Amino acid sequence: MNKTLRPERIAHTEAALAVHAPDLVPxxxxxxxxxxxxxxxxxRGALVREGLKDMGPGTRHGFGRVEYATAGVDDPLDMLDGLDAPGFAAEIRNAVMNLAIALARPHPVPGDHPDEQIIALERxxxxxxxxxxCGRTRLGWDTGDVLAHDLEAGRTRIGFVAVRADLHIGDDVYPEIGKPSGYAVQPVHAWQRDNVLPVRYADLLRTKALVVLDDEREAVPTAALRTLLLPGTGDYLKVSLDIQVTSTRRSISVASTRNGPAVSKLLHDLVDDDRLLLMAETAGAAVPAGSGRDLSAIRxxxxxxxxxxxxxxxxxxALPLLLGELVTxxxxxxxxxxGELVVPPLMRLTAQGVALEAHLQNCLPTFVGGRPHRLALRDFAGLRLHRxxxxxxxxxxxxxxxxxxxTDDxxxxxxxxxxxLFQAHLGExxxxxxxxxxxAWRxxxxxxDEHVTGEDHAAFTAPQVPHKALVRMRLAGHGDLYVPVHNPLHAPA
Known part of the structure; x- marks a missing residue:
């Protein structure tokens, strides 16, 4: 019996692996x-940082972060005692199982294309x-789905749905596939096609308002899962995937598909720094039937x-894991x-009304000889625009x-x-x-001090700043929640 988790929490996943990938069980x-x-x-660190529980002394860092050498318990669910958290407990359990699967899997051999090399580093x-x-939560997938479609799978598939033209909003996201007369063609993740469409859109499938096509294309899953590299094109495709990863179900709103190209154009108009590379969203489309989120796609x-x-x-x-190689x-x-690479251009955009979601997952810094060279930015759906x-x-x-x-706020x-930028990215x-x-914070x-002025400077160097309370958000079940934390940028340089 494994000494880390209760056996009933292991048995289901172990049994599924025995069917789908018995070599992975040990x-x-x-x-x-x-x-x-x-x-x-x-x-443990999040519970303390967000003021939810006293989990004992740890090592304290900037922005209220607390690090622990160990979890302090064999089963993470024991930390939720006293909290009303049945849904969150399921997410934690799922994250542990899927992380163990990922740790057991061999990494796929990456292709030679630079974007495939980037995905290999994401692994x-x-x-x-x-x-x-809950970085490894995949609620909605069973173990077979994880093996077939997760980052370590190396390959997944894209299917295609013919959508009656009057039900389609947006661009031709995948022009490589021919359109039947009177229809648009919308790409869809193979899992979404096989598991979501037959259940939620049976009426539209029966009346031929939606027609599942036989075409399929191979794609490479990224760490974002719903964003896939299209081999041979140099492009990525972001498609709806109705599973929960971290805090969010990964379907895509109509708004995101229509805003992406417009925001990309705005950013190109604003950016005059040749050290910034924008991975523009060039096309987007959705099908506003049902939830309006299940058949969306962005190129x-x-x-x-x-x-x-x-x-x-x-x-x-991957950057924190490669610092030993880069910092010689x-x-x-x-x-x-x-800091000179990332802070000045992002603060200039902020001053002009664009607050990018500049956490590590959306940033791809480039290096020449280990030295910071340029900064690529991707995925603009989570930014905020101050009108x-x-x-x-x-x-x-x-x-x-x-x-x-x-927003006007x-x-x-x-x-x-x-x-x-400061907490999730530079803080790491x-x-x-x-x-x-x-x-370091000085x-x-x-x-x-050199690149930010006025009220923005006062806000970003205030004694306390808002920290996104990821666990509180899961316990509440909705919306962004913030808690105040000590700001290491308050101390004068």
Whole structure:
């Protein structure tokens, strides 16, 4: 019997693996203690950081972060005692099982294309999101689905649905497939096609308003799962996938499909820094039937063709794991160069009314000889646009009605970039670099002092700043929630 988790929580997954991939069973069982401890350490730190429970002394860091050497319990669910968290408990359990599967699986051999090399690096961050305890939650998939479609599978499939033209909103996202007369063609994740469409859209399938086509294409899953690399095209395709990963079901709103190309154009108009690379969303479409979220798709530019000789792109999620390779000299000098790469352009965009969701998962810094060179940015669905600032800068953008990305609230606007850039992104690097943390934050503070002014400077260097409370959000079951945390950027440089 495994000593880390109660046997009833292991038996179902072990039995499924015995059917689908019996060779993985020993590795899965051996990986369970590490998986439980990884999820447990993140949960333990989040419970303390968000003021939910006293979990004992740990190592304290900037922005209220608390790190623990171990989870302190064999089963992470024991930490939820006293909390009303039945749904969250299922998410934690699912995360542990799937992380153990991922740890047991061999990594696929990557292709030669630069974007496939980028995805291979994403697989290094096997635990997923660097702060969320549920980085490996895949609620809605069974074990067979995880084996077929998760990041470690290396390949998945895209299917296609002919959509009666009057039910289709947006662009021709996949023109490589011919359209039957009177129809548009919409790409769909093979799992979504096989498991969601027959249940939710039986009437539309029966009346031929939707027609499942025989065509399929191979695709490479990224860490985002619903975003897939299209081999041979240099493009990515983001498709609806109605499973829960971390805090969110990964379907896509109509608004995201229509806003993506418009926001990409706005960003191109605003960005005049040749050190920024925008992975533009070039086309988007949806089918506003049912929930309106199940058949959405967005086409995105790849990065590979734009890289220079000797330039290496590293997905942000893998960056903390590669610092030992990249930082061969003075870590303070490296951090200064990295901070100068990311902070000034993102703060300029903020001043003009664009708060990007600049956490590690959306950023791909590039390096030449280990030195920070350029910054690629992707996935603009989670940003916030401050309409008064955009107007003052002489810009407008035509957003889909009711879009949450547009706001007049400066606190909401600043919280988006402040949390993702300084806490989730730079905070992770500061934690991992071999240098004094106070010295590291002084370096970032000097960059902020040089490039940020006025009320933005006051907000980003305030004594306390809002921290996105990931566990509180799961317990509440809806919306973004923030808690105040101590700001290491408050100390003068």
């Amino acid at each position: 590795g899965f069982l051996a990986a369970l203690p590490e998986a439980a401890d990884t999820v447990g350490r993140r949960l 290094l961050a096997v635990a997923g999101h660097n702060l969320h305890p 995105r530019d790849g990065l590979g063709p734009r890289l220079q000789p000797g330039e290496r792109a590293i997905p942000g999620g 000299g003075d870590p303070a000098d490296w951090l200064r160069a990295y 008064p600032r955009l107007a003052a800068a002489g810009h407008t953008v035509d957003l889909w009605p009711g879009s949450v990305v547009g 400066l606190d909401v606007f600043r919280a988006k970039i402040g949390y993702t 690097l500061v934690l991992r670099l071999p240098m004094d943390e106070a010295d 370096i970032i503070r000097r960059i902020v």
